[in-house]
Amino acid sequence: MQNDVSVLSRSRVNIFVGAYGSGKSEVAVNFAITISNTMRESADYVVLADLDVINPFYRSADARAVLLDNGIKLIASQFVNTNVEAPSVPPEVFSVFDKPGVKAVLDIGGEDMGARIVSSLKDRITAVDHELFMVININRPFTRNTDEIVKMIRELESACGISITGLVNNTNLLEMSSYRDIEDSDPIIRNVSRLTGIPYVFSAGMTEYHPDDMSLQLNGEVPFLKMIRTVLYNT
């Protein structure tokens, strides 16, 4: 099964927010790879900006090599991987809004603290067609059920200053993941979508835990982003 990218590639600027450890970076990197692969014949290209100013440990800049292999330009703080704890906003990020041929994927730091950076870019973001995706893993603390997720949505929207346009179900248990993660969490994300009016745009999972037939069977009308592991987690 090929990733159904039509829904994934409709906007020029795609921003990923969510709770800490919800898998934002992994989803953002795989999203970038997927849309980049649809643009191979064109002069246009994808830029991934790592704007996680919160956690210097695990982040999308770790995926530098795989991004370059896929023709994706990476924008990251100059301090990434230097062991310097001085996360800062790389100035090149402003340029992605000005280039019509560029599709941008912005990987934002966790929760409302991380999401504040979206607010600082609000005028530029709202001037272009954009998506603000919230990545959800219901196995993570503070997004365990409908109420908690709705509360998190409100906190994120308040910090971002713009509305979330889509929910992404990335429920997993890392090495203990199975297709059941999506199956079990699906009704909760649907319920959140019904309550908030925010569309449930796609679900995501590592290819190794989601064989082709399973993802097809489970997701029905919600597209499924099959991911490869690109961001390092554990020893």
Next chain:
Amino acid sequence: MSNRVLMKGNEAIAEAAVKAGCRHYFGYPITPQTEIAHYLAKRMKDVDGVFLQAESEVAAINMVYGAAGAGARVLTSSSSPGISLKQEGFSYIAGAEIPSVVVNVMRCGPGLGGILPAQGDYFQCVKGGGHGDYKNLVLAASGVQELFSLTMEAFDLADKYRILVVILADGTIGQMMEPVIIPEDTDMKIFDKPWAASGKKGGNVHHTIKSIYIDPVVLEGLNNRLQSKYREIEANEVRVETSALEDAEIVITAFGTCARIAKNVIKEAAREGIKVGLIRPITLWPFPVEIISETARKDSVKAFLDIELNAGQMVEDVRLAVNGKKEVLFHGRTGGMIPSQEEILDIVRRIAGGGF
């Protein structure tokens, strides 16, 4: 829905503290343990607890002194440079015998060093750090589920012995994510604290929490009592994990992250026909002296290999326990570097071949 929660080590510490009945957290942010503070800033609201960001690490440890001295279960957490700042408080808490739990998610030093994982605070937390004759009870987990259960246990141990318990984790253990099963109903022990400065409540005994004793006879009495308490802890509270010791030729000693790497090395070495065992101290103090000295006496054991994220700290305790019976080799990395499985396997191969 899964009954497992995907947690970072730091989050597991925070939730375990809440489960253990801790309702007071005082801390100051520092990478790589800030998730503990962040989690509790949210979670303490749900349980009518207190979260307070102090103006410094020194303030936070003294708030622990005060709140725990009043009988509450209290937590503070920091990382290496912040733990250095708390050392005066450690010594005062030891002298006043206040049950306290302190988390140290270690980063690389010395000085401000860097934010990456290390185990360079073994000496500081196990051997002292503050002044005077005292001990901390030091617990080291090597996985997130274990970190959860050890944190809960830390509060019981602190109350039982009126001692400061340190949860000593390296940055990797604090930052790594693993599925955790959170116990529904916990068998929380309630400790009577007749000594606590919690008000006279109509009685007539005035409790004082202090570590100053001007009379040398009285102060030596306190020291003797502390030492006999420490001997009791050494006799009763040693926790250690061992694996493949039965026929091991090489015994790896390691805690935390290094023990995780060692387990992979042991499997790989077995495939090559090299018998490697593991002794993983879970209590760094009290140190598992007995199992190490027993193992050192076995004919099958050729050598010990101690692996740490420092320049050689726990290895001193391993050498004392081995007591010259076998060679004790050391391999350590510093600066936030973590030894690879292949790097350690290569040393194991050389020891097995007699070429180390």
